[in-house]
Amino acid sequence: MNLKLKIWRQKDATDTGKIVDYNISDVSSDMSFLEMLDVLNTQLIEKGDDPVSFDHDCREGICGSCSLQINGQPHGPDGGTTTCQLHMRKFKDQQTIVIEPFRAKAFPIIKDLIIDRSAFDRIQQAGGYVSVNTSGNTQDANTTPINKVDADHAFDAAACIGCAACVAACKNSSAMLFVSAKVSQYALLPQGQIERQQRVQDMVAQMDEEGFGACTNTGACEAECPKGISLTNIARMNREYIGANLKS
């Protein structure tokens, strides 16, 4: 198929940036979206133009590197999918595709479609861990049985890949889904109990400091999350946060 691409090009953080049009032909429906961009880039390179920069690594939907706002949707039209797992069979011949970076105040653009998501790392550094030394001098792993339902829910929350689609989907650029996923994982497990209150307070404080917006319960984040992270995590985090503030 033949496609018309409208891609955000921006030289570096200081550049204002603009949409540039490209035509691409002979796209196979078996290609992934990123492979389609590879083909475009090879053409640009061989013509002596600057290829389009985008983040990617695993190309299996697990590392969270890839992003892209595709026709206004984070990770494009297919549900429960990262951009690297999106295939061209989801598009039609002659379609126009607008490709932009994930946009949020907390994520400055580095180049073209690449953004700086280090705010996410800093939120995790504020409390996204259990304070246990890695000396190996811990108790036997089966000493504390964990109810399977809680363990499974903790896993579901821990499946977040840190891609930031939730922030890109939210009209307020809120990071609540991402932060609540980590808070929930630990709140559901016995290992997370000791630092439970401090953790939620510290992570929320860092989230606010990074300039993410407030949550108004629209649910756009859950709808666009490629890993099905549930809104119930946000509700849980709100309870954790209120509980922690009452106690402190």
Next chain:
Amino acid sequence: MKIGANFPAATPEGPLEKKWTSYKDKIDLVNPANKRLLDIIVVGTGLAGGSAAATLSELGYNVKAFCFQDSPRRAHSIAAQGGINASKNYMGDGDSNYRLFYDTVKGGDYRAREENVYRLAEVSGNIIDQCVAQGVPFARDYGGLLDNRSFGGVLVSRTFYAKGQTGQQLLLGAYSAMNRQIARGKIKMYNRHEMMDLVIVDGKARGIIAKNLITGELERHSAHAVVIASGGYGNVFYLSTNAMGSNVSAAWKIHKKGAWFANPCFTQIHPTCIPVSGDHQSKLTLMSESLRNDGRIWVPAKEADAKAIREGKLKPTAIIEQDRDYFLERRYPAFGNLVPRDVASRAAKERCDAGFGVNATGEAVYLDFASAIERYGREKALITHHDPNDRELILKLGREVIANKYGNLFQMYEKIVDQNPYETPMMIYPAVHYTMGGVWVDYDLMTTVPGCYAIGEANFSEHGANRLGASALMQGLADGYFVLPYTIGNYLANDIRTGPISTETPEFEQAEKEVKEQLERFINNKGSKSVDYFHKRLGKVMWNNVGMSRNAAGLKEAIKEIQTIREEFYKDVKVPGDVVGFNEELAKAGRVADFLELGELFAKDALEREESCGGHFREEHQTPEGEAKRNKEFQYVAAWEYKGTPSEANLHKEMLAYKYIEVKERSYK
């Protein structure tokens, strides 16, 4: 106190089970106040590097960690699916440290160092304790205890897992331990930084030259020791299950500075990957080995049926039981579908080469879940008091069980292939997956460059000529959490009076200058072809001549072809943009330049090794049934010393003595 590495590796005295303990009792220690005066560079933040950085900083050392992704959480370890081994014997099925040790040495076709492998087995149980304490959500049974599954090449269930995302959960655990230390200022994290070269001062590793991938600036970083945890080099084949950025460069750069490179030709071709679909393909996707717990591998027994399938005239579900050839069950009744990876891959290739392949290209076999769905469905129907003869219901219940176990893998398959694997068998074919070879290290995990260590997939490791499933994660975490933190202290105890290492020295200057010249050379080259063009060509040669089966003529031809591609690369590669600023093509050019050198050494190593063992299959050396035939003369680790070009590399042999395991014919029949 030890200053340099031992070659061949010296290992501690005493009985096998006491060696590691007695080593730990005897080594030199660094007192906590002195650890604050010592800096360590860790290149890589996967399971190996991440766990090492966290532990070393916790002990008190100042750690600088580097990764080329935008966050340590995105290292390629994140993609590991199936699980991690540990000899906990929670299942009570007869597991023990010795058995894990035995399985690993046998699985590796007797080409690994016994003492290292035993230590790995010994610390494996502790990994699970540690990860659970960090809040890693492993799968559990209804009693709340940890669940296990089976992987290939063993007769016990010792694999711990978190659905099909075990690597993700373990890496996020290591990342959380790193975050705790980053917040305290004990780890300084350099994201989007690439190590460009190693700096050696007075014969010791004292730092690196790194490139800030956002600004393009070169930076000098000094330390008292340098740890390389940069992962494997499977991408030398262009198409592999590795992440796009996985590369050999950090390991290759230290090789060129004096670290010997061991067994480069030992590569794992994984049997269950999604087949290649076309020329546009950028990577291959693994379907976890755990699927072989429930999936049965087959091709049509009649060539005519295979042909009809390839032409789209016949559906696999229409082929009756008698007309199917479950070739692994047929050839290896004892292990069946759970034979080790090298054996399963070769068997699939054999059937496809004989004309029984089932996709358009003839390079695919089936992985079928129909009987598992039925078995589970019937079981579930009985438990829930439903009619066990209601077919519709059984299929529904059975599919639910399968979805629960492998849901994310089935979904991944469907997205890529556009077929529903609950209804029609998956198509799979072997693909490059893991590299057992790597930087040579001694018992301390030190390379032949004093003060330079290699851990995780980057070293030549404990897996011999073939790695068993779920053992890479185990090795990465063992190295980083529990082994290196001891062994590195033994070296650094000698450095407590050294003081900070200056970067304003001729050695740093020279290293930086060389890196800069190479980058400028790429940018100023007036070529016409993209970096990928050369990478793909290299990959084709590697796959065709140095892949699943190799012979002397093909290997010689590969060496010549790789030399030609390398020459053309330097003449005709086109790298757009500038040295400054973000430039992915420039980063790729440097990585492919290194693959083009490694590829040649790889083929040379395969040519030199006149035997078949594990993943290395030389057509000249096989039994009448087509099984790998080892040669006692080659019971060694081939450690290559760099001498200016790959073709002049010098071979050093570390002979392997088996004192605790009897070397036997490796049979899974």
